[in-house]
Amino acid sequence: MEKIAYPQGILQYIPFFYVIWSDDLVSASETNVVQNAIQKDDSLNKDEKEQLKSWLHTDNPPAENVFKNWKYVISSSNVKLIESVNYPLATFSQKVASAHLVSYPFNNHLKDIEINLGIQPNHYNHLFNVAVEHHGISNLYDSTLIDAILNGDHAETINQFRTILNEPIFNWGIHRNKDAFREIVLKQIKNLALKGYGAMAYPEAYGGTNNMEGYSKIFEQMMYVDGSMAIKFGVQFGLFGGSIQKLGSKEQHDKYLKRAGTAELLGCFAMTETGHGSNVRGIKTTATYDNKTDSIVMHTPGKNDNKEYIGNALHSKIASVFAQLIVNGKNEGVHAILVPLRDDKHKILPGITIEDNGYKLGLNGVDNGKIWFNQVQVPRANLLNNFGTITENGTYYSEIKNPNKRFFTMLGTLVGGRICVARAGLGGAKMGLAIAIKHALKRRQFNDNKKIQEDLLMDYPTHQLRLIPLVASAYIYHITLDKMMSVYCDETQPDKRKVETQVAGLKSVITWYANNTLQECREACGGKGYLIENRIADLKGDVDIFTTFEGDNNVLLQLAAKGVLSDFKAEFNSAGFSSVLKLLSQQLSDKLATVNPLYANKVDKDHLYNPKFHKHAFEYRTRRLTYTLAMRIRDYIKKGVPSYQAFLKVQTHLIALGKAYSIELAYSTFTDFTDTINSQEHKELFQKLATLYALFEIRKDASWYLEQGYIGSSKSKALRQRVERLCTELRPHIHELIDGFGIPEHCLTAPIAN
């Protein structure tokens, strides 16, 4: 081959040009970056600048022999590529230039290209045919700082809690026998209660610190120990204790709440029935007020009307039972009544039957059971009567006159639990990602026969594409759930309908995300991921049920969509649609501007990475789906289709809207947050995560965006390429991002993660 000698100024650019062309980094905005750097670079003379710029025409790429010459220049330099320096390619280029004559200064213009194009060693280390000093891990970012950003105001509480999880009682183990497992979990939650964590969200008078936000963050950490512990904890303190806190009166708080928070009084939350899972309003258990004895009689009328899947059922002394309250022959709707289940010796009380639900796919440390009531009499005072009561003279009284509104007010107060379920799912996903990625940063498979070392799993593009967008999503959902809890806890905003609806959608999207993530993690670890000792298997089993408990995801998404349709003015959880229909007529103007074809085909990096584009795309999708949905429903109604049936016919449309709205909400919540990060470096990292999340989600719905003409073919393809590219850009920082989750080392017991 004929060798062409290059002047030193050009020489230093050769590695960059070689990478840029080999790696297809030649879109308009990218060549622009290179052009600017060249223009400003005073180490180049005019001819050199012209020469370099002539190699930047995408429609006229450098000839094949020019390429080969570049390659020869690089490999013949005998310079070693060191990945651990701050700017590996600029440093390498400096050395290549120096190797051919005298020592040459470090060129900041090259550094700028390296940063602005996001060029990473793993993009080019294989291209050069030179010795490479591999470093799978960068230290550009600080995982401790990332963790602090995620913890926010609750860092101290969380860190203290993490230390506690190092106590032997919280050691993870394999538990196959449910009864033995449940004893262990019971001890764990009693231990946490004694340390004050059970009552955390209760008022100070009852041993708490009124800290619901902290509680939900602690709850996520519990997943690092064991899913059963987290759920049992949630049942005792969140659901059972929470029902007393939210639905009970001052007297009832005084009588029960402190003992619930210390786990002295174990209780359950008996809502779901065998015949009625998702349809709470249709439950059949009756609570009939008896004038003569001034008591309430609890009864299970039919074969499938027993309470089912009730957590803590085998350990509890008492239950908050949801039942149709009948006073003087009138059904006043669903209310909660405290019903003692067992005596001091843990013997079941007369009229009550409890059965173990048996083995489950996961959460076998939680004692779920079925409960039947056969004419069980409890005092009138046991009605949790914050929203409705039976007066001394035996009549029903509530300040909320509308029974519908009363029902949803009661249920709405329990929405905090839904945020916690999503948080637990998120914790499981983070744990799975930490294990799978730590494994992929050590495990090598296959190789280029010429190399000595096989490639790290994490360096496979497929592996990056499988896992890195999921890491980005974990960050987005973490911040989103923080925000939801903070809004939910904001007492200055008494109308919770909007946040309730938002949580319904987010719970669905996040628990599905958690399941998909754990499945990817399992598969990404191959057979190793299948072993219980490596933790992912248990997490998968535990998190699985999150998609259908505390509200079935498909049902919740429909609620969320109805909320969007009615601009959040419809009752939460409503099965009726009249309020929605009323609002539809006001909303049917199509506010959507037509999409400019130029916009639909804009593919440069600046545009694709711009949050304005992402927000616009998400908003467009939500609005468009809302509008078309409203139109379809109105058409059906016009044709005389009953509204219930009309909503049935658009069920899949409702679900699409519910998801779209939740994604939009998560993204905008996250980007609002990133603006508040002080460290510029870390702010940019978070922004990159947001970009990956946005493009990944838009890609998922690419067929819809294409159908609408919102994006054109070339933009759709560019989005796909950008997602892959962003994954490789985040690859060097993936270990910091995983450590940023702050999962305590003592919880990361999986052998493959060590």
Add this chain to the structure above:
Amino acid sequence: MEKIAYPQGILQYIPFFYVIWSDDLVSASETNVVQNAIQKDDSLNKDEKEQLKSWLHTDNPPAENVFKNWKYVISSSNVKLIESVNYPLATFSQKVASAHLVSYPFNNHLKDIEINLGIQPNHYNHLFNVAVEHHGISNLYDSTLIDAILNGDHAETINQFRTILNEPIFNWGIHRNKDAFREIVLKQIKNLALKGYGAMAYPEAYGGTNNMEGYSKIFEQMMYVDGSMAIKFGVQFGLFGGSIQKLGSKEQHDKYLKRAGTAELLGCFAMTETGHGSNVRGIKTTATYDNKTDSIVMHTPGKNDNKEYIGNALHSKIASVFAQLIVNGKNEGVHAILVPLRDDKHKILPGITIEDNGYKLGLNGVDNGKIWFNQVQVPRANLLNNFGTITENGTYYSEIKNPNKRFFTMLGTLVGGRICVARAGLGGAKMGLAIAIKHALKRRQFNDNKKIQEDLLMDYPTHQLRLIPLVASAYIYHITLDKMMSVYCDETQPDKRKVETQVAGLKSVITWYANNTLQECREACGGKGYLIENRIADLKGDVDIFTTFEGDNNVLLQLAAKGVLSDFKAEFNSAGFSSVLKLLSQQLSDKLATVNPLYANKVDKDHLYNPKFHKHAFEYRTRRLTYTLAMRIRDYIKKGVPSYQAFLKVQTHLIALGKAYSIELAYSTFTDFTDTINSQEHKELFQKLATLYALFEIRKDASWYLEQGYIGSSKSKALRQRVERLCTELRPHIHELIDGFGIPEHCLTAPIAN
């Protein structure tokens, strides 16, 4: 409201017009059906025909008051809708017409509309506001006949086997302790062996019937009992016995095969190593021939070089060990050597260490373990020497001179196992679908407050969309796997490279399908699906590993893609790419015709349901992906990127191609098969399943088809609507389709399925 009286001829059409307009059945090809019927209907006079036709203009729909009048006519007729009659809408119409005057004859033209538009009672029973006699289940098709179609020539063998599964030893149970569980499973497979099933695929001389096709069908049925039983059976008779059958000589068959088939000799298949899962060629265990003692010395050289995940490891007396065979200092590549593990008293032999792999996410009835060899000496005769041997004078000899070819020939003979894994996954999916759908045909949730009964889960459009396409896929994959096994067993075709590559792709697609299906089924059953007693949980755990064992799906799809790239001329399983690259240059002509814009926007039913469209779409995708992939690789190679790295850069593209090819193959295999079905009625049912499969799969890749301009926006939307529509059309027959799987009643123990 002003009532308009209609003449009787028109009256009988009113229910049809009402349904057609309410349900948006007004595309060109559909109005065509109605127009033709009207034209041919002699019971109508000219004016009536004109009147009816005037109501068929999509651009000028009937006025609102016309609609209301239709509705009034229907509801005021007081006719009851009976869903169980053969043509419910035509019958209803006849009665409506009769109700207004004298008895009116049944109109065959209406029947034709009902059939040709695929109108089902669940499309309209809610529209009429009349009494409905509900029937969730049709009996238009015969599940016994469907089962017979699926069983083909093997019906007798299969039905016999199903009867055997009723013996108490095959009763399903909850097993939490792995050791006890394994004893049960061991007894089960010994029992099956004594009945002759173990040796089924072996030659008659060794107790078999040479029936590999039957074997694979039986294997699927085993999943209905328990996943662990199926896998342990596969390890003993398929992998261990199979390795002797395929890799061993006549003498070795005589010595071992009969005893393997009766389970008298338990053995394992020791290929995978801790350090090397997917990369079999890179395994480290050595088998060094020692001239002095005329023996082979087995050794585990390093810390991670032990055999891992070896099924049957705790029960076995002997193992087929895959190791690097070194003869006279030369590595002859990977060979299998029989290594005794334990003595008659089940004591582990010197130099051998075996450890239990411990608890797993599923398959805990299979005793997977790790095995180490410390200089273990075995006779030279223990080398399975069908493809390569060590002669008496201590030199290596093989008829296959090329070591690469030798390796892939040996591995290729084991491909049958991959078909069986896909079959087992399919069996699991069928079982999950049967349980979830039987549950959905009984369980009711929510309701229209005016109705007494709540809706069946199966009548929710979301539920239909979740489950029915998965049922269709089960049919497609069943037939496809039958065909693959038949080609694999065809001894007249000695070159198995093509079928091996096809199986690599199909195994991936089908095992992922199985996992997704079981996840949908679990969620579709809510909390009930989470209980072990309802079986889906165990199936999920068992089937999960199928995606990464017998070849990791992502790796297999890349192999499949390389096969397509090289027109199946590359070596199966090859990590090198030279043969692919050689072929690329011959393949780079783009054979694809440009897509006609008219074609890209054809949305009428006839076109969308036409197999020619489906085949063309699948073929287009495969070809296009092949072409663009080849171009990308060539570009990288031209730029000097090493071929190994070039393939790495296109990894996600390879996976897309591998999937696309597999889907195309499955669809065309299935449609070839449907042509052979005798019963016209059932042939049409199978064709409808094929249509749903095709549209469902095309929709999954809609963004790609849109990007390519292969489909336009309106076609993409029409496809989505057609998928939903096909689900409702299949809804009345879903019970027959599920029963057509032929899962024995004694295996369907899930309480929710009864």
